[in-house]
Amino acid sequence: MSDFREVQPKDFQISPFHAIGSDWMLITAEKEGRVNTMTASWGGLGVIWGRNAAYVFVRDSRYTKEFMDASDTFSLTFFDREKYADMLAYMGKVSGRDEDKIARWNLSVEHLDGTPYFGEAKIVITCRKMCRQPIEPHNFLDPTVDGRFYPTKDYHDMYIGEITHILVK
Numbered sequence: 001m002s003d004f005r006e007v008q009p010k011d012f013q014i015s016p017f018h019a020i021g022s023d024w025m026l027i028t029a030e031k032e033g034r035v036n037t038m039t040a041s042w043g044g045l046g047v048i049w050g051r052n053a054a055y056v057f058v059r060d061s062r063y064t065k066e067f068m069d070a071s072d073t074f075s076l077t078f079f080d081r082e083k084y085a086d087m088l089a090y091m092g093k094v095s096g097r098d099e100d101k102i103a104r105w106n107l108s109v110e111h112l113d114g115t116p117y118f119g120e121a122k123i124v125i126t127c128r129k130m131c132r133q134p135i136e137p138h139n140f141l142d143p144t145v146d147g148r149f150y151p152t153k154d155y156h157d158m159y160i161g162e163i164t165h166i167l168v169k
């Protein structure tokens with residue numbers, strides 16, 4: 001983490017709408033010494049249970065979900081959008097079940113308190129899982145959501161993580 005500096009959540013100034021929704025992020029976790037990652041553009045940052053928190057949504061079918069479920073922690077990493085556009089698109093298209101995506105892009109896996117992240121990122125948020133909540137269709141109040149986003153019933157789990165560190169370059 002040599003060229004990163006730690007920032008306190010209250011001093012962390014980004015637009016989550018831009019950073020997550022437009023620039024995208026990688027969700028990364030480790031299982032039995034192996035690391036997998038995927039692109040995500042849904043999620044948020046906020047406060048719950050008196051903790052600074054990040055929340056993300058991972059569908060049942062994602063290989064990354066196995067890593068999220070096996071680990072107590074995960075990371076969110078944000079990159080220079082122009083420089084890493086192809087990598088972010090790839091991580092959101094190809095599954096780690098089919099190839100070692102991280103090796104293909106030659107990303108350097110580093111760890112903070114045992115949580116993997118990428119040295120090439122410009123922002124790193126590490127999280128400790130506090131809650132995993134399945135998104136269940138009987139809870140939808142907007143009747144368009146199920147058919148529009150879940151035609152194959154591949155529902156998300158929402159993970160709420162306590163933010164343990166924020167690193168920026």
Ligand SMILES: Cc1cc2nc3c(=O)[nH]c(=O)nc-3n(C[C@H](O)[C@H](O)[C@H](O)COP(=O)(O)O)c2cc1C
Binds near residue numbers: 037043
């Ligand atoms: C822009 C973009 C955003 C995405 N956001 C999410 C997301 O928030 N949740 C999710 O489950 N999948 C999302 N995906 C799809 C996964 O990144 C994709 O299925 C990936 O290949 C899964 O890799 P894995 O099987 O190695 O986990 C997104 C894909 C793209 C391109």
